[in-house]
Amino acid sequence: MIQLDATHDPARRSWVGSANDPATDFPIQNLPYCMFSSGAEPARAGVAIGDGILDLEGALEAGLLAPSYASAIAGCRGTGLNALARLDRGALRALRLRLSELLRVEDDATGPHRDRLIVSARQAVLQLPMKIGGFTDFFASLHHTERGGRRTRPDNPVPANYRYVPIAYNSRASSVRVSGAAIRRPNGQWRRATGDVHFGPTEALDFELELGAFVGHSSVLGDPVPIDRAPDHIFGYCLLNDWSARDIQRWESVPLGPFLAKTLSTTVSPFVVTADALAPYRIAAAARPAGDPAPLPYLHAEADQRDGGLDLLLKASIQTEAMRTAGAPPHCVTTTNFKHMYWTVAQMIAHHTSNGCNIETGDLIGSGTTSGPTDESRACLAEITDGERPIALPNGESRTWLVDGDSVLFTGRAERPGFVPIGFGRCEGRILPAHA
Amino acid sequence: MIQLDATHDPARRSWVGSANDPATDFPIQNLPYCMFSSGAEPARAGVAIGDGILDLEGALEAGLLAPSYASAIAGCRGTGLNALARLDRGALRALRLRLSELLRVEDDATGPHRDRLIVSARQAVLQLPMKIGGFTDFFASLHHTERGGRRTRPDNPVPANYRYVPIAYNSRASSVRVSGAAIRRPNGQWRRATGDVHFGPTEALDFELELGAFVGHSSVLGDPVPIDRAPDHIFGYCLLNDWSARDIQRWESVPLGPFLAKTLSTTVSPFVVTADALAPYRIAAAARPAGDPAPLPYLHAEADQRDGGLDLLLKASIQTEAMRTAGAPPHCVTTTNFKHMYWTVAQMIAHHTSNGCNIETGDLIGSGTTSGPTDESRACLAEITDGERPIALPNGESRTWLVDGDSVLFTGRAERPGFVPIGFGRCEGRILPAHA
Structure with missing residues (x-):
C-alpha cells in the first residue's frame, strides 16, 4: 500500500523559492490539488507550491503535461476536482511524478513558461475543491x-x-x-x-x-x-x-x-x-x-x-x-x-x-x-x-x-x-x- | 395559495384515449413530469398522459411550445427535471395550461404531429426523475x-x-x-x-x-x-x-x-x-x-x-x-x-x-x-x-x-x-x- 518514490525525496527542492521555506505547508513533496480563479473566469484546477499555485490548464497548454490528462483537467473547470479524482491511482501517481519533475530546481522544460504557470496564491480566489455529492x-x-x-x-x-x-x-x-x-x-x-x-x-x-x-x-x-x-x-x-x-x-x-x-x-x-x-x-x-x-x-x-x-x-x-x-x-x-x-x-x-x-x-x-x-x-x-x-x-x-x-x-x-x-x-x- | 384553473376542469378530456379511462393515474388533469428514454439515447423530459408519454422535446421541435421553454427542456436531457423545476411558478403554471390545451380533445394544433409526440409508456424506460442533491x-x-x-x-x-x-x-x-x-x-x-x-x-x-x-x-x-x-x-x-x-x-x-x-x-x-x-x-x-x-x-x-x-x-x-x-x-x-x-x-x-x-x-x-x-x-x-x-x-x-x-x-x-x-x-x- 505504502509506496514511496522520488516525489517524497527530502533533497528535492523547487524553483518556486517559497516552496523551499521550511515553514511552508506546500513544499515540492506535497503538491495538493485545489480549485482557484484569478479573475471573473470559472475556477480551474491547480496545484499548491509554496506561495503559488501551478495552473494545470496552463501546464497542459504549454505542452508540459501529457495530452492524456487534458480531458480530466478540462473537466474540472467551473465545477471541482472530480474529473481528476476519477483517474486511476496509477495515472494520479504518474501525474504527481511529472508535476514534481516540472517543479524541481533541475527542471529545464518549464523555463520559458514559468511566469505564466504560477499564479500567486494571494491573487487567487480558492473555491470548494470538489463538487460534493454526499x-x-x-x-x-x-x-x-x-x-x-x-x-x-x-x-x-x-x-x-x-x-x-x-x-x-x-x-x-x-x-x-x-x-x-x-x-x-x-x-x-x-x-x-x-x-x-x-x-x-x-x-x-x-x-x-x-x-x-x-x-x-x-x-x-x-x-x-x-x-x-x-x-x-x-x-x-x-x-x-x-x-x-x-x-x-x-x-x-x-x-x-x-x-x-x-x-x-x-x-x-x-x-x-x-x-x-x-x-x-x-x-x-x-x-x-x-x-x-x-x-x-x-x-x-x-x-x-x-x-x-x-x-x-x-x-x-x-x-x-x-x-x-x-x-x-x-x-x-x-x-x-x-x-x-x-x-x-x-x-x-x-x-x-x-x-x-x-x-x-x-x-x-x-x-x-x-x-x-x-x-x-x-x-x-x-x-x-x-x-x-x-x-x-x-x-x-x-x-x-x-x-x-x-x-x-x-x-x-x-x-x-x-x-x-x-x-x-x-x-x-x-x-x-x-x-x- | 390554492389556485384552480381550466387544467382542473373535470369535463376536460384528451385525444389520448387511455387518459379518459377512469382508472388511469394520468388523466389530462394530472400531467406529471418524468424522465424517459425510448432507446439508447439519453433520457429526456416527458409528461405522462394515460398510457403514453408526451415528448417535451418533440413538442418544442413541432413548434407547439413557446421557445422560452427550450433551454429548460433541453437542460433536462440526460440528467433530470431540474432545469424545468427551476422555472418560476408562473412559468410552470403557464406550461401546464399549454400542455392541457395541446392534449385536450378540442386541440387542433397537434394534429399532424400526434404520432411522433406520444411515446407508449410500455416502450419507454423511465429514469430517476430528478438529479437529487440532498x-x-x-x-x-x-x-x-x-x-x-x-x-x-x-x-x-x-x-x-x-x-x-x-x-x-x-x-x-x-x-x-x-x-x-x-x-x-x-x-x-x-x-x-x-x-x-x-x-x-x-x-x-x-x-x-x-x-x-x-x-x-x-x-x-x-x-x-x-x-x-x-x-x-x-x-x-x-x-x-x-x-x-x-x-x-x-x-x-x-x-x-x-x-x-x-x-x-x-x-x-x-x-x-x-x-x-x-x-x-x-x-x-x-x-x-x-x-x-x-x-x-x-x-x-x-x-x-x-x-x-x-x-x-x-x-x-x-x-x-x-x-x-x-x-x-x-x-x-x-x-x-x-x-x-x-x-x-x-x-x-x-x-x-x-x-x-x-x-x-x-x-x-x-x-x-x-x-x-x-x-x-x-x-x-x-x-x-x-x-x-x-x-x-x-x-x-x-x-x-x-x-x-x-x-x-x-x-x-x-x-x-x-x-x-x-x-x-x-x-x-x-x-x-x-x-x-
Missing part, C-alpha cells in the same frame, strides 16, 4: 465519545455498539463551504432549563476539529468495498470544521440523530492533500484498549492494521474580534493527532459500503472530532469547557462557546524524521450574528 | 412515532421534542433509485439476543410507505425560508419507499441516528405530480390532539393551517415470488392517507431552513412513514407485525419481514367529489438475496 460524518474518536458521554450518560459513557460499529450519520452537503466563508449563527429551538421551548440564536455554538477524506473512485450500488480495496477509493484529505450548535443538538437528536445542529454550514480547507503525498506518514492503526473486541472480519485487514493510521498533527485556534483589532494572533486551544482515532479511514469506507450503499466521486467523509487522550487534545469546546469552565484567552477574554466575531482556524501538519514536513493550509471561518 | 427524511406521522415508541420506550413512547420539532435526519441520495430497480438485501451488524455481535444479511427487512417532495427553487445559505414562502420551493411529489433494516437500525442508531439501515437503497416513483396538479386536494392541516402545543411561530402560518394538508390515499402491497408465479396480484397490506401527518410539507421546509441551511433544486424531502390512526393504516411492517405477529397472505404464506423475491408496490391516488381522480403511478422494488 457528506458522511463519522464518530471515530473514542476519546471524544467518552468525554461527551460522561455528561449525558455518566453510568455508561460509551454506547454498547461503539467498539463494533464505526458510527456515522449522513450530514448535509449543500451547506459545505470553503475556508474563508462566513458562518451565520443559526437560529433554532431547544428546551430551556425552565422547561419552556425557545426558538432563537444558538447560545452554544461550537467547532469540531476533523479530518475530511474525499472519495475518488465511485463504487457500485449493491456491491460492498472490501476493506483491502478501500484505500483505492480515497483521492485525498482536507481539514474540516463541523460547526455544531449544542443546545439545538441536545433537543433535536432523539431519536434520529443530529440535524439542524450540524447543517448550518461546514467549512473545509481548499487543498486536497493526496493519499500519495501522505504515504510517508502512514502508521499502524491505533492499538485498541485492553479488553476491546477485535474488529469484525469485514473491518479487519492486515495491511490496514499495519499502516492504516495517519500521523497528522492537528490544531485549532480562536481569534476574537478584540484580538483581531489588536493585531493579536489566533490562540491555539487544541493540539491533537489523527493517530488517536479508534477507526481507520479504510474501516470507515468498508463500513459505509458494507450494506451495498454506493460512494461517489466527490463524496466527503468526515472523521468526527479528532480528540486524543490528553486534555490539550480535546478537539471541540463541548469537551474543553463542558459548557461550564471557560477557556481563558491571552487578552483577558474568555470563551465557553463561540461569540459573534470570533474566527476559528484549523491547521494540520505531517512530520516525520527524514522527510520534509507537509501541511494542509488554513481552514477558517468567522461567526456572523444571527438573523433577527 | 435527501432529507422526516418523521411526520405521530401515529408511526407512537407505535414505534411503544416497543422501545413503553413509558414515554413519543419523545418530548416531537410536538415541537418536525424531526428529520439527513439520508443518502446516492442510493435513491427509480421504481423497478432491484433491492439487494443488505448485510450488516447487530447484537443478537444471545449477546454476540453478528454480521450478515438483515433478518428484519422492512418497507416504509412515504410521500416524497422534490425541491424546485433553491434557497440561499444563511437565509431561512419563511413558512408562508415554503410552498414556492416545492416542484412536486412522488411516492417513496424508505427500505429499512430494523435489526441493523436498532443496533447502530445510538447516538447519531440511523445510517446503514436506511442507505441500502430508496425507491421513488418515476413521475413528479406537480403542486399545481394537487391543488384541488389541499385540505386543512391535521388538527393537533387536545393539549398539544401550538406550532412555534416559525412553523405557523394561517394559510398553511388552512390548506397545507394533502388528501392523498396511499397503499402498500406485497407480492411474493409464489404469488407472482401463480399469477396472483399484489396483496394490499396498508391503506393510509397523507392527511394524517402531524407536520405539513411547508412546516418541513421552514424547519429545514430555519438554521440557514440551504435547500437546492432536486433535493428530495421524505415525509417519513405515513401511518394513520387505524390498524389498517400502519405503513410499515414494524408497526403491522411488531416483529412477532405475521401478516397472513391470501395464498397461505405469511410475512413478519420481507423475504427474498418479495416485491413491494406503492400506489397513491387523490380523489375529491367534483374532480377527476389523479394518481402517482407505481413505486415498486423486488428483494434480491444478499451477497454471500
Whole structure:
C-alpha cells in the first residue's frame, strides 16, 4: 500500500523559492490539488507550491503535461476536482511524478513558461475543491465519545455498539463551504432549563476539529468495498470544521440523530492533500484498549492494521474580534493527532459500503472530532469547557462557546524524521450574528 | 395559495384515449413530469398522459411550445427535471395550461404531429426523475412515532421534542433509485439476543410507505425560508419507499441516528405530480390532539393551517415470488392517507431552513412513514407485525419481514367529489438475496 518514490525525496527542492521555506505547508513533496480563479473566469484546477499555485490548464497548454490528462483537467473547470479524482491511482501517481519533475530546481522544460504557470496564491480566489455529492460524518474518536458521554450518560459513557460499529450519520452537503466563508449563527429551538421551548440564536455554538477524506473512485450500488480495496477509493484529505450548535443538538437528536445542529454550514480547507503525498506518514492503526473486541472480519485487514493510521498533527485556534483589532494572533486551544482515532479511514469506507450503499466521486467523509487522550487534545469546546469552565484567552477574554466575531482556524501538519514536513493550509471561518 | 384553473376542469378530456379511462393515474388533469428514454439515447423530459408519454422535446421541435421553454427542456436531457423545476411558478403554471390545451380533445394544433409526440409508456424506460442533491427524511406521522415508541420506550413512547420539532435526519441520495430497480438485501451488524455481535444479511427487512417532495427553487445559505414562502420551493411529489433494516437500525442508531439501515437503497416513483396538479386536494392541516402545543411561530402560518394538508390515499402491497408465479396480484397490506401527518410539507421546509441551511433544486424531502390512526393504516411492517405477529397472505404464506423475491408496490391516488381522480403511478422494488 505504502509506496514511496522520488516525489517524497527530502533533497528535492523547487524553483518556486517559497516552496523551499521550511515553514511552508506546500513544499515540492506535497503538491495538493485545489480549485482557484484569478479573475471573473470559472475556477480551474491547480496545484499548491509554496506561495503559488501551478495552473494545470496552463501546464497542459504549454505542452508540459501529457495530452492524456487534458480531458480530466478540462473537466474540472467551473465545477471541482472530480474529473481528476476519477483517474486511476496509477495515472494520479504518474501525474504527481511529472508535476514534481516540472517543479524541481533541475527542471529545464518549464523555463520559458514559468511566469505564466504560477499564479500567486494571494491573487487567487480558492473555491470548494470538489463538487460534493454526499457528506458522511463519522464518530471515530473514542476519546471524544467518552468525554461527551460522561455528561449525558455518566453510568455508561460509551454506547454498547461503539467498539463494533464505526458510527456515522449522513450530514448535509449543500451547506459545505470553503475556508474563508462566513458562518451565520443559526437560529433554532431547544428546551430551556425552565422547561419552556425557545426558538432563537444558538447560545452554544461550537467547532469540531476533523479530518475530511474525499472519495475518488465511485463504487457500485449493491456491491460492498472490501476493506483491502478501500484505500483505492480515497483521492485525498482536507481539514474540516463541523460547526455544531449544542443546545439545538441536545433537543433535536432523539431519536434520529443530529440535524439542524450540524447543517448550518461546514467549512473545509481548499487543498486536497493526496493519499500519495501522505504515504510517508502512514502508521499502524491505533492499538485498541485492553479488553476491546477485535474488529469484525469485514473491518479487519492486515495491511490496514499495519499502516492504516495517519500521523497528522492537528490544531485549532480562536481569534476574537478584540484580538483581531489588536493585531493579536489566533490562540491555539487544541493540539491533537489523527493517530488517536479508534477507526481507520479504510474501516470507515468498508463500513459505509458494507450494506451495498454506493460512494461517489466527490463524496466527503468526515472523521468526527479528532480528540486524543490528553486534555490539550480535546478537539471541540463541548469537551474543553463542558459548557461550564471557560477557556481563558491571552487578552483577558474568555470563551465557553463561540461569540459573534470570533474566527476559528484549523491547521494540520505531517512530520516525520527524514522527510520534509507537509501541511494542509488554513481552514477558517468567522461567526456572523444571527438573523433577527 | 390554492389556485384552480381550466387544467382542473373535470369535463376536460384528451385525444389520448387511455387518459379518459377512469382508472388511469394520468388523466389530462394530472400531467406529471418524468424522465424517459425510448432507446439508447439519453433520457429526456416527458409528461405522462394515460398510457403514453408526451415528448417535451418533440413538442418544442413541432413548434407547439413557446421557445422560452427550450433551454429548460433541453437542460433536462440526460440528467433530470431540474432545469424545468427551476422555472418560476408562473412559468410552470403557464406550461401546464399549454400542455392541457395541446392534449385536450378540442386541440387542433397537434394534429399532424400526434404520432411522433406520444411515446407508449410500455416502450419507454423511465429514469430517476430528478438529479437529487440532498435527501432529507422526516418523521411526520405521530401515529408511526407512537407505535414505534411503544416497543422501545413503553413509558414515554413519543419523545418530548416531537410536538415541537418536525424531526428529520439527513439520508443518502446516492442510493435513491427509480421504481423497478432491484433491492439487494443488505448485510450488516447487530447484537443478537444471545449477546454476540453478528454480521450478515438483515433478518428484519422492512418497507416504509412515504410521500416524497422534490425541491424546485433553491434557497440561499444563511437565509431561512419563511413558512408562508415554503410552498414556492416545492416542484412536486412522488411516492417513496424508505427500505429499512430494523435489526441493523436498532443496533447502530445510538447516538447519531440511523445510517446503514436506511442507505441500502430508496425507491421513488418515476413521475413528479406537480403542486399545481394537487391543488384541488389541499385540505386543512391535521388538527393537533387536545393539549398539544401550538406550532412555534416559525412553523405557523394561517394559510398553511388552512390548506397545507394533502388528501392523498396511499397503499402498500406485497407480492411474493409464489404469488407472482401463480399469477396472483399484489396483496394490499396498508391503506393510509397523507392527511394524517402531524407536520405539513411547508412546516418541513421552514424547519429545514430555519438554521440557514440551504435547500437546492432536486433535493428530495421524505415525509417519513405515513401511518394513520387505524390498524389498517400502519405503513410499515414494524408497526403491522411488531416483529412477532405475521401478516397472513391470501395464498397461505405469511410475512413478519420481507423475504427474498418479495416485491413491494406503492400506489397513491387523490380523489375529491367534483374532480377527476389523479394518481402517482407505481413505486415498486423486488428483494434480491444478499451477497454471500
